[in-house]
Structures are given as C-alpha cells and as structure tokens.
Amino acid sequence: MLDLKRVSKTFNPGTVNEKVALQNVDLHLEEGDFATIVGSNGAGKSTLFNAIAGEFIADTGTITLAGQDITMMPDYRRSKVIGRMFQDPLKGTAPHMTIEENLALAFLRASHQTSPFSRISKADRALFAEKLSALGLGLEDRMKQPVGLLSGGQRQALTLLMATLVTPKLLLLDEHTAALDPATAEKVLDLTKKIVAEHHITCLMITHNMHDALTLGNRTLLMDHGRIVLDVGGEERTHMTVPELLDRFAQNVGHQLDNDRILLSKDA
C-alpha cells in the first residue's frame, strides 16, 4: 500500500543549523496495516509524516502510495487520498466556519466528481448528521454553529471525521490525542479505533504512550535519529511487554529511549 524507499531529509544543509532528520528510511505498509510509531524527541517522526504528506519533497528516495509514485506530487494533491491529524486541535478545522461547512469542505474536496461550484445538498447534510451522531457527542444538533465554539476534544473528533469522511488510502495521526485530557483522549482514541477498523484504513499513528503503541494496531515502529530502528509485528508483538520493547530499543541503538513525555503505563 505504502512504500518508502531510502527516503532522506536534511534541514538547512550546509549551514550551522544542518539537521539530518530522516536517513534512508525504508518502510512498507500492507493494505489495512495499522502501525504505531514511538521514538525519542526529535527522532524524525513528524518529519516522516511531513515527507509522506508532501509538506516538502524528500531529498532522496521514492514514495509510492497504492501503486502510484507520489514522490514529486504537491501536498494538496496528495491530501485527496491522505488524511492527517495533528496534536493541536486548532490545526484541523476552520474556526469561523460552521461544523457543516467544515465537513462539506472535507467531503467535497475528496469526491472527485464534484464541480468547484457544487454546494452542500440535502443528501450531504443527512450524511453529515448521520456520521456526526455516530461520534456520540451530540454534534449533529449543532451543525450550523461555528467550530470555534467546540471544545478541543470535540474539535479533534470532528477533525477525525473530516479526515475519514471519504475513506483515505492512508491516515496519518501525529499524537492526535496528546493535547486532550485523559478521559477525552480515550474517547477520541476509541473513535479512532472504531473508524479505522470499520473502513479498513491503512494507518500510521505516532504516540508517546507505550501501552497504546503495543496494543493498538498490528505493528510497532521505533524511530531514533531519523531511522526506523525497530519494527515489531505478528506473534512477537502480541506477547511483548513495554519493558521488553524498551530493552529491544536500547539493544538496537545502544542508548535508552529518550522522550520526556513518554508514558510507560496504561494510565497516567
């Protein structure tokens, strides 16, 4: 489904601020794979997502998504098939536009057949209401309200819905529950699991919760210094504990996982 071959990225090359953020990253995801990513601060996790989403063109290497070479494709064209969520709930929605308009934007852009002058139809509205009520937050009754009135958790749930309203070929979640309070975070995570499973979405999720990293999805990737240093899946992963995972990491790279926000236990 997704194939990265020797993807590298260096920021500010040739200056004192030179920073190698990705080093020859190879990654292959099967259709329906749900991989979690953990790593030290500055390991290049977000940069990896930016490379896939096309925020910059990788210095070297190729990126293929669903059989199409997207290495040189501009970001706005990639995002027709790549859904994205960030840690900051303010990043994913337009605050002065209504819930309905935000959804329409996500919906109309991803449907290929609509003209630039198409408007929100009755059928669209019914679909939005149905999808919103599935979130269980009562947002279906507030479709004409500006998104700026919603709480962070509500906005994040709406962003999730927008990213998956038209099923994307790939969903990139960059610590999308990290800014929420624990109860809300859990709710959004549950919604994520539900929606991803329902539509068999191929998904990459960055997290600093080690428990989530091992229990969500079917693969766990560990990153360090711009490389993927560990990729566990299958039987091995089912039986792995958090300490074992950390040990494997330390063995592979010769130092401890260094992330000041890492959560080792389930609830914290």
Next chain:
Amino acid sequence: MFTVATVLNALELGFIYALVAMALFLSFRVLNIADMTTDGAFTLGCAVSATAAVAGHPFLGLPLAMLSGAVAGFVTAFLQTRLAVPSILAGIITNTGLYTVNLAVMGFSSNVPMLKTETIFTTAQALLGENSPYKLVVAALITVVVCALLILFLGTRLGLSIRATGDNPDMVRASSINTTFTITVGLCIANAMTSLSGAVLAQYQKSADINLGTGMVVIGLASLIIGETLFGRGGMWTKAVAAVAGSVIYRFIIAIALRANVPSECLKLISAVIVALAIAAPALQARAAFRRRRAHAEKEGATRA
C-alpha cells in the same frame, strides 16, 4: 436637514461604493489579506468604463472593467503566491504599475470628460423616466445582484475553500486545498468587484479621473467596519449585507459632514481616523480593561496594607 436629493445621493453613492466594501470583505476579512491593489483597481475600472462609454459601449464597459480588475488582482496574487512577494508589497507594486496603465487607458490624459456621453444611467433615465429615481435603481440593482452572487459563491466548494484559506492556514496545508489557486481566485474576484465599483461611479458622475481611486482602500475598510460593528454578527449572508449597509451609512456620515461645512478635502482624514480607531478598537478595549484591573488591584493592595 436633508433634502430628498441629498438622501438619494447618499444612497446612490452608498450602493456604488458598497462593491468596494464587499471586495474588501472578501480579501481583508475572508482571505485575511490587506489588498493594496484596491486604489488602482478602482481607477482602472473608472478608466475602462469611461473609455468604453465614450467609444459608445457603456454596457460593455462594465464587464470589461471587471475583467481588467480581475487581471490586476491576478498580478497581485501572482507576485504573492508564485514569487513570494509579501502580500501588502505585492498590492503596492501592482497599484504603482496601475497608475501608468490607467493613464494609458485614458489616452494619457488625467481625466475623461463624458458630459454628452451615453451611459447606463442615461439609458435607465430614458427607460424609467426623468422623474424616477433611476440612478438609485441602477446602482442598487447592480450591487444587490453582485452581493447575491457573492453570497451564493461563498457557499460553493470553491467558496468554502477560499474561506478556509483565510480562516486556518494550518488546516488548509493539511487538506487538499491549493492555496495558490484559492488566493488567486479570491483576489481576482475582489478586484473585479472594486473595478466594477469604479466603472459604475465613472458613468454615474460622467467623468473619470486618475485620482478617483486614491484612498479607496481606506474608505472601503471604513464602510466594511461600520457595517460589521452595527450588523455584522451572524453568517456569511449577514456579513455581506452588513458591508453594503456600512457603505450606505458611511455615505450618510459624509453627507452630514458636508452639511456641517466640513471642507471636502478633510474627508479622507476623517475616513483614516475612523478606520484607525475601528481596527484599533480591540487593542484599546484590552488596554482599558488592563488599566481597570491594575487600578482595582492597587486599591485592594492599599486597603489591605
């Protein structure tokens, strides 16, 4: 205090200039870009429409003016999106260039007199009769139609994309909106409206002048902000109509100032003050609130000590 003629006059001008207020609503409010092309685009509209009318095509003059305004907007957008010129500077550059273009359109003369020229207004006069408010009908009709089209447009997929571009650049970067395209379309439409305003005004007052557009961006903003302050709470529909209302009210303020024998040379200064105060209002309010809190805290401190 007001004669019927002054009221009519203020209404007519209010509707004509409302097109500029709506243009700035689109560029300044929706897209969040202070578009300095406005002055030049307004004069461009005057020049094109006057020249077309003198050549015997007053009606053709309006779409031609809109087209040339859209081209001016395109140049500003191109500088900004493709060549990375800061947006304010992009508008100023286009505006400066337009001065020469506008003179050229007027045959390198600084004004085009059209005293005996057929205009859309003389046609309306012939149709509706000398004593009808034909000027108001024409001005209001054009503005209402454009306003309705603008509101409809803002609800389309493209319109929503343009709104999102101004509302949340972060979101737009992560969604499949091509901001180069949305900014370009937005600025083209805004400047087409500004030029249309100039085009109607030139035929209305039967002359075009190279300086007609000077300060237009500030006058348009003053109208927009007056409208927002009085009526602007609500959806897109309310906001677009508020811009029109603001423009009409602005013209009444000007009419009152003129009645009060304020020399017309002072009007630009008055507009500038209105805009500066209105845009500064949130900051002024915040500072006043801070002063009150500090005074309150000092008093508390004094009583406790």
